[in-house]
Amino acid sequence: MVSRVDDSEEALRWKRKFLDALEDQERREAQLDHRIRLLRRGLLGVSLAGDGQDPVLDKQLEELRKNLRKDDRETGLERLLEKIEASVLRLDNEKQDSYLALKHAFDESIKEIQHLPMPGALQRRIRKFHRQMSARLGDAQLHQSLITQFMSLLTEVSQHLLAKEAEATADHAANRPGLFGRLFGTESTTPDASPVSPTFNTSANYAEAEAASAQAMADPEEETVVDDHVEVIVEEEAVSLEGEIVRDASGLSEPGFSYIAGHVEPLLLRILECIHVSEASFTLADSVRNTVVKGLNWYDFVAVLEQILQLLRQSTLDQRGEYERFIGEVTESLVQVQQFVTQAQHHNEAVRDSEQALTDKVSQDVKHIAETFANEELDIQTIRATVQAQIHSILSSMEGFRSQRQQQDESMGQDMEELLERIAVLEDESRQLREHLARQEELASTDPLTELPNRESYRYRIESVIMQWQGTLHDEHAEPDPADPTLCLAVIDVDHFKRINDNWGHLAGDKVLKIVAREMRTALKDSDFLARYGGEEFVVILPDSRPADAEGRLNKLRQAIESIPFHFKEERIVVTVSCGVVAMKVGESADRLFERADKMLYQAKQEGRNLVIRQR
Numbered sequence: 001m002v003s004r005v006d007d008s009e010e011a012l013r014w015k016r017k018f019l020d021a022l023e024d025q026e027r028r029e030a031q032l033d034h035r036i037r038l039l040r041r042g043l044l045g046v047s048l049a050g051d052g053q054d055p056v057l058d059k060q061l062e063e064l065r066k067n068l069r070k071d072d073r074e075t076g077l078e079r080l081l082e083k084i085e086a087s088v089l090r091l092d093n094e095k096q097d098s099y100l101a102l103k104h105a106f107d108e109s110i111k112e113i114q115h116l117p118m119p120g121a122l123q124r125r126i127r128k129f130h131r132q133m134s135a136r137l138g139d140a141q142l143h144q145s146l147i148t149q150f151m152s153l154l155t156e157v158s159q160h161l162l163a164k165e166a167e168a169t170a171d172h173a174a175n176r177p178g179l180f181g182r183l184f185g186t187e188s189t190t191p192d193a194s195p196v197s198p199t200f201n202t203s204a205n206y207a208e209a210e211a212a213s214a215q216a217m218a219d220p221e222e223e224t225v226v227d228d229h230v231e232v233i234v235e236e237e238a239v240s241l242e243g244e245i246v247r248d249a250s251g252l253s254e255p256g257f258s259y260i261a262g263h264v265e266p267l268l269l270r271i272l273e274c275i276h277v278s279e280a281s282f283t284l285a286d287s288v289r290n291t292v293v294k295g296l297n298w299y300d301f302v303a304v305l306e307q308i309l310q311l312l313r314q315s316t317l318d319q320r321g322e323y324e325r326f327i328g329e330v331t332e333s334l335v336q337v338q339q340f341v342t343q344a345q346h347h348n349e350a351v352r353d354s355e356q357a358l359t360d361k362v363s364q365d366v367k368h369i370a371e372t373f374a375n376e377e378l379d380i381q382t383i384r385a386t387v388q389a390q391i392h393s394i395l396s397s398m399e400g401f402r403s404q405r406q407q408q409d410e411s412m413g414q415d416m417e418e419l420l421e422r423i424a425v426l427e428d429e430s431r432q433l434r435e436h437l438a439r440q441e442e443l444a445s446t447d448p449l450t451e452l453p454n455r456e457s458y459r460y461r462i463e464s465v466i467m468q469w470q471g472t473l474h475d476e477h478a479e480p481d482p483a484d485p486t487l488c489l490a491v492i493d494v495d496h497f498k499r500i501n502d503n504w505g506h507l508a509g510d511k512v513l514k515i516v517a518r519e520m521r522t523a524l525k526d527s528d529f530l531a532r533y534g535g536e537e538f539v540v541i542l543p544d545s546r547p548a549d550a551e552g553r554l555n556k557l558r559q560a561i562e563s564i565p566f567h568f569k570e571e572r573i574v575v576t577v578s579c580g581v582v583a584m585k586v587g588e589s590a591d592r593l594f595e596r597a598d599k600m601l602y603q604a605k606q607e608g609r610n611l612v613i614r615q616r
């Protein structure tokens, strides 16, 4: 009898042990499920964070990574994730507000601009821009290119109005009502405007511009019809400015520009608000803002557009640093999540192994009890039946446990697969972001007009060239012999460039810059680094050159430019450049080196222009 009681207790003990193990297992699985849910939300937070940089969110993400390392603190993790979700939501709302404001500014300006008299092709391009704008505004990364594109359209609209206004003034001179008078019912306000030179057939030129626009219409991708027109003539050896925008005496353009100024100024201010301005660009951004607030005239407008482009380029460079940091963070988070998932998988396998071991052991023990009971002489049928029922119950619990376990395993495996897929998507996103950055970097370092490296690119290059040069010095304190090859720098400026703009308009001025830049590139050695420093000013780094050789090379360049056969109608137009050149001094900074070259350039201008002056 005693033995029977003991046996039944033993069986109960085993059953309890089993149920405990089952409960423990369920608890662990619930814990794992919970963690996976938390990780999902965490990943969502990290991926959304990619759309905006925010210091609060940055901090929270850092904390998230810390907590992810300690996997036994879900409660803290959960609270943190709630905070992250709130930040992401806030950023999303802010972005939405900024998106709406920018869209409103674009919509309003475009509405106003569409009321202006413009050639059909230009109107169509503005409409096309407007149509594409809404979809592209949704992507914050496209804002800069949208703004740049819009500003270039704006410049064309202004150029067109100037041409119209010049035409109107010519009409006025011929006692007909002025264009603005005809268009807006008011008289032209430029009674003192200088008469248009009789050698310029303005309406013929305008007709040509219209024809060019019509050609652009036929090919929607064509943006620079006037360019191509001139290019053809360049191939024929004579560089003609014919067919370019008509005479642009400053007084003439004012009424035309002031008409659109009221519409573009709010947009420029809005654009300035949207640009991410770094500390280094604060002063420039402030001065641009003040200029716009004070009210623009045509010349300010051109300069302001250029400065805004400069701010945009600088902003791209600054953001590059931030994006790189962000990519680093996302990658780090991904690595941690991946490690966590691998750990969870290992843990799962280990749990499954121990479960199997437990099952084997219990089966063996139960079998042993059954055998013992079966061989007991005192055993009666009842005892056998009871024991067998217990064994049956234990075995069926085990079976139930195993099938439940299998189901959970399958669903957990599915969850993990989804998680890994999500990670792969995030990795792909970060790769795309990296490629986007590389493209932006290329755009940011090239001047779009001349396709030469721009000022930022020059700054970057000169610093590294100076470092290299210092490395080649045998004695860090002694100046190198001027007869030896060394590092030289030249600053080049187109002479009387304002006159070109004033006489033939900005488009012709742009064309001259483009051709002059090309000629300069051809005249220099491949190892010389030529960049557009700004406006009509260029800079050349001549590494490993004897100062006298550098001077000789620059003189050849100067002569080559002087010989470019620019023409306006039958008239030959000579474009010249002045240049200052210096050799690098020991311990000198890039700024000081440039200053000295610039001083030599100033001297060349003073001494009559079309000169190269070397500091000896």
Ligand SMILES: Nc1nc2c(ncn2[C@@H]2O[C@H](COP(=O)(O)OP(=O)(O)OP(=O)(O)O)[C@@H](O)[C@H]2O)c(=O)[nH]1
Pocket (backbone or CB within 6 Å): 299, 302, 449, 493, 494, 495, 496, 497, 498, 499, 501, 505, 506, 507, 508, 509, 510, 513, 534, 535, 536, 605, 609
């Ligand atoms: N078309 C065009 N004009 C530009 C560009 N950048 C600057 N300018 C103009 O270049 C002119 C430079 O004029 P100034 O600085 O007075 O110099 P300059 O007439 O060349 O006279 P010197 O340098 O003294 O020989 C200004 O009228 C600017 O508006 C550009 O990209 N395109």
